[in-house]
């Protein structure tokens with residue numbers, strides 16, 4: 009179990025994180041979200057022991073995670089951290105990078121493990137390619153596989169799929185998160201992307217103003233977002249009569265007391281996102297057909 013108690017930290021005088029507490033069980037997936045600059049990466053670095061805390065404690069099982077004041081070498085064997093900038097060996101192959109920390113005393117095991125991880129990150133065809141010839145997204149996949157090589161007990165992932173194209177992203181996410189669950193590896197993922205969270209995270213922390221604004225399951229936070237910041241993470245939303253209403257929760261009906269005038273429709277694939285004026289306020293709703301500017305429609309909230 010990872011236990012974070014009353015963690016407080018600042019780089020200089022201005023606080024970056026204050027009184028942060030949470031726990032993560034073995035095999036659990038925790039997502040950390042929040043606006044750019046709210047301290048997500050800093051929190052992962054602190055969990056990794058990259059800086060000394062100003063206050064509080066971090067424990068993994070019985071071990072206290074300590075910063076450079078107490079440790080000559082940053083990091084712990086049971087924990088791996090995949091940062092936004094990945095530190096790979098550019099002139100060696102993908103397979104060698106992944107196997108870098110695996111023992112040469114067990115060559116068969118090393119080969120098997122490398123092959124298994126190449127499959128998880130879908131890079132089997134690139135096993136012999138030098139890392140410097142790879143794209144940013146491919147390098148990110150090598151970094152994830154390398155972090156998994158020695159089977160850590162806990163993985164810290166900072167925007168793990170941000171460089172990966174949409175063609176690969178969906179299957180890669182499923183592979184990596186399923187692999188972590190299968191091996192009972194805890195993981196903490198800092199992300200801006202709701203797709204990294206929904207369907208994968210067991211719990212979710214929203215950071216705002218140096219603190220934990222919300223800590224709950226993704227389902228609960230999605231269903232009843234308490235602030236616009238949380239609603240905006242999940243999708244387009246409106247504030248109507250003080251309520252946060254997602255665009256998909258507004259439906260066109262024959263008659264209601266919400267009369268809106270269409271401004272424009274945006275094609276979104278299986279639906280149109282329609283921008284409209286509701287008593288001087290711009291709102292968005294989803295509709296199956298395009299609607300013409302100046303048309304008037306009645307809307308109903310269906311939560």
Ligand SMILES: Nc1ncnc2c1ncn2[C@@H]1O[C@H](COP(=O)(O)OP(=O)(O)OP(=O)(O)O)[C@@H](O)[C@H]1O
Pocket residue numbers: 019020024042043044045046047048049050051
């Ligand atoms: N090495 C550093 N020295 C001083 N200040 C820093 C350092 N790294 C980050 N900061 C500051 O700390 C705050 C939190 O930064 P951090 O990178 O943790 O945010 P983040 O939520 O991960 O952002 P993003 O989503 O853009 O990656 C920011 O105000 C940032 O400017």
